[in-house]
Amino acid sequence: MNTELTGVIVTFIITVLLAIPLGRYIAKVFAGERTLTDFMNPVEKFIYxxxxxDPQKEMNWKEFLKALLTINMLWFVYAFFMLLFQDKLPLNPDGNPAQTPDLAFNTAISFLVNCDLQHYSGESGLTYLTQLFVVTFLQFVSAATGIAALVGVFNALKAKTTNNLGNFWQIFIKTITRILLPISIIIAIIFIFNGMPSSFAGKDTIVTMQGDTVGVSRGPVAGMVAIKHLGTNGGGWFGANSAHPLENPNYFTSMIELIAQTVIPIAMLFAMGLYIKRKKFAYVIFGIMTIGMLCLLIPTMVSEISGSPAIAKLGVSQPTGAMEGKEVRFGPAASGYWSIITTVISTGSVNSMHDSSMPVSGLMQLLGMMINAFYGGCGVGILNYYIYIIIAVFISGLMVGRTPELMGHKVEAREVKIAAIVTLLSAFLIKGGAALAAYFVAHHGDMAWAVKPSAWLNNPSYHGFSEMLYEFTSANANNGSGFEGLGDNNIFWNVSTGFVLILARFLPIIGPVAIAGLLAKKKYVPESAGTLKTDSLTFGMMTMAVIIIINALSYFPALTLGPIAEALRGAH
Amino acid sequence: MKKYLLTSIKLTAVLLVLLAVLYPLFLSAVGKLARGNGNGETINVNGKIVGYANIGQKFTQDKYFWSRPSAVDYNAAGSAGSNKGPTNPDYLRAVQDRIDTFLVHNPGIKKEDIPAELVTASGSGLDPDLSPAGAKIQVKRIAAARHISEDKINTLVDEQTVRPLLGMFGPAKVNVLKLNVALDEIK
Structure with missing residues (x-):
């Protein structure tokens, strides 16, 4: 057990130690200073x-968003048609079929928005062509979109008064050529030498030692798994995601995959501190996020390591904790850690099946996605936290009776309205979606969909409700993990979560970019003795309080019906 | 809008070449240098492939170490966990059945000594490993089925046990397929 705990602690420490220099590097890249990767200059010039x-052309916040949204729309149309006709296109050695229109709709959106919900299994639902030209491609560009949006906000925060958020195209392209691609190549090479397949050979058939004939799915896995984590995407090559022994062959690759998905979200914080020249502001946010993450992590690891009370009642021993849905090579500690990292950050890859986690762990996973800002996904995590900051600034302002200010700009009604809409949207989409699904299960169990509502749930009672709640929470957080027992490949889930995905991706990007753009245009108010210090520990705790209050008010009743009820009932 | 769309189309085309063609092709070339040539590492006995090193197999005969229960019956054409919730009554009955089966095949073993991993399904359905305890609890049965001393098999399990990474990180484990291949080689 001790080696399992040291494994988790060391993984986190290495992540932070790598994030510090990476943050410094990222800040330099976007400030246009000299870096190690200047050999990419000709490639970028060629692309321009x-x-x-014209990489020097300045964009205001509206132009910036127009460019971002136009190219995203194009990718959606492209991905949708590729998936629809994948059976007729080359590179399909296993002869997999086309996706149905509703599934293609869901899959295209899901990868476009960095979620990777995956209502199919990779072994049979995609071809090598779509794995590379749709999935891997979107995993790169969706992560770069999130980071570019954040850098736009950085540019707004940096200047005293400006209309210029930077050039979207330039930031976006540099994110790929300077950050995502080089690091992905290094990670993929490590994976390849640890047993992850990387060739184009199709499915193999073998006869086992006992004489059974079984298939073995393969493919160019390593490159996809690298960007899947580095870009906090999370969509797996295989159905079992990173629990699959070819997608995560050993404890070392598990550590690398954990580090890869955590390092950019943390590095972006450090990069922000340097880039906008407010280091203390970044450190305080890092501290608050880490405390928040630990509050979710510790109960999860304790409950997974202590094992399942129901299994204990059956009389067997649980020396390695709760093992349903877990792999021996990772054990309960690293599985528990992974389940929290992947939900607080919007990765959504799994190395154990969350549907079989202990109820307390399920509760923590859900909370991680509902808050969605303890580190958070590539770029978008800090954007979500920025919304909480706006609300905290507003409430603090009300408490002391002054017009609230953030970094020398007055925060007024328009900005607060945008922040409120973004916040309320999450609660509406998650609870509205879960309520609608529960209604169909309860009242229209035999609707003639590919999977009837009466057959959606893989588990009865409270846990069944958790499966539906988890799916919408995951979609809203653009997370992509699931309580995978849910029968979700049918028109209801494909379409409903598809719309949740779009709204929950682009409004939380448009909102903060718009707020930052609006604030940056305003007259700069120099700091005075009466200014609220947003880089103080007190303000950090204020933001934490806002996070707790908003999420408790929004989600406590729904959580009570699911994991909380299950945890209490399981205790008897 | 039109200006942005034209740029978007061109940029998408360029990035597809970079990210969906050059990137995977480069990595598949690197893969040729790895064990198994990037196709996945296989295990051969007398020149015949008996399986993939990292993919678990189903073992039900008393003379072999059993793998963990699997939701996909160890057919790696797919992969999945059971996705059963921890308080699901049907699931708990299935676990009880597995315990009973194990006790029937392993006379003399006490229920409280069975590690839970042997009666619970893995996340992938393809878990290639057991913990050392999960292997050792089966030694008595295998010794009886093969008429080999328990000591010899226990030593074999110890030899096949992979220590935690650098002796410090993660759990110890035994690869069931490699263990059973080695078991067949004992005279």
Missing amino acids: RVCGI
Whole structure:
């Protein structure tokens, strides 16, 4: 057990130690300073020339968002049609079928928005062509979109008064050429030498030692798994995601995959401190996020390591904790850690099946996704936290009776309205969606969909409700993990979560970028003795309080019906 | 809008070449240098492939170490966990059945000594490993089925046990397929 705990602690420490220099590097890249990767200069110049981009052209927040949204829309149309016709296209050695229109709709959106919900299994639901040209491609560009949006906000925060958020195309392209691609290559090479497949050979058939004939799915897995984690995407090559022994062969690869998914969200914090020249502001946010993460992590690890009370009642021993849905090579400590990292950050990859986690762990996983800002996904985590900051600034302002200010700009009704809409949207989508699904299960169990509502749930009672709640929470958080027992490949889930995905991705990007753009245009108010210090520990705790209050008010009743009830009942 | 769309189309085309063609092709070339040539590492006995090193197999005969229960019956054409919730009554009955089966095949073993991993399904359905305890609890049965001394098999389990990473991180484990291949080689 001790080696399992040291494994988790060391994984986290290495992540932070790598995030510090990476943050410094990222800040330099976007400030246009000299870096190690200047050999990419000709590649970038080539891209600018071919695409007719002037990288120096300034964009205001509206132009910035227009560019971002236009290219995202294009990717959606492209991905949808690729998936719809994948059976007729090359690179399909296993002869897999096309996706149905509703599934293609869900899959295209899901990868576009960095969620990777995956209502199919990779072994049979995609071809090698769509794994690379749709999935891997979108995993790169969706992560770069999130980071570019954040850098736009950085540019707004940096200047005293400006209309310029930077050039979207330039930031986006540099994110890929300077950050995502080089690091992915290094990670993928490590994976390849640890047993992850990387060739284009199709499914193998073997006869086992006992004489059974079984298939073995393979493919160019390593490169996809690298960007899947580095870009906090989370969508797996195989159905079992990173629990699959070819997608996560040993404890070492598990550590690398954990580090890869955590390092950019933390590095972006450090990069922010340097880039906008407010280091203390970044450190305080890092501290608050880490405390928040630990509050979710510790109960999870304790409950997984102590094992299942129901299994204990059957009389067997649980020396390695709760093992249903877990792999021996990872054990309960690293599985518990992974389940929290992947939910607080919007990765959504899994190395154990969350549906079989202990109820307390399920509760913590759900909370991680509902808050969605303890580190959070590539770029978007800090954008979500920024919304909480706006609300905290507003409430603090009300408490002391002054017009609230953030970094020298007055926060007024318009900005607060945007922040409120973004916040309320989450609660509406999650609870509205879960309520609608529960209604169909309860009253229209035999609707003629690919999977009837009466057959959606893999578990009865409270846990069944948790499966539906988890799916919408995951969609809203653009997370992508699931209580995978849910029968979700049918028109209801594909379409409903598809719309949740779009709204929950783009409004929380548009909102903060708009707020930052609006604030940056305003007249700069120099700091005075009466200014609220947003880089103080007190303000950090204020933000934490806002996070707790908003989420408790929004989700406590729904959580009570699911994991909390299950945990209490399981105790008897 | 039109200006952005044209740029978007061109940029998408360029990035597809970079990320969906050059990137995976480069990595598949690197894969040729790895064990198994990037196709996945296989295990051969007398020149015949008996399986993939990292993919678990079903073992039900008394003379072999059993793998963990699997939701996909160890057919790696797919992969999945059971996704059963911890308080699901049907699930708990299935676990009880597995315990009973194990006790029937392993006379003399006490129920409280069975590690839970042997009666619970893995996340992938393809778990290639057991904990050392999960292997050792089966030694008595295998010794009786093969007429080999328990000591010899216990030593074999110890030899096949992979220590935690650098002796410090993660759990110890035994690869069931490799263990059973080695078991067949004992005279």
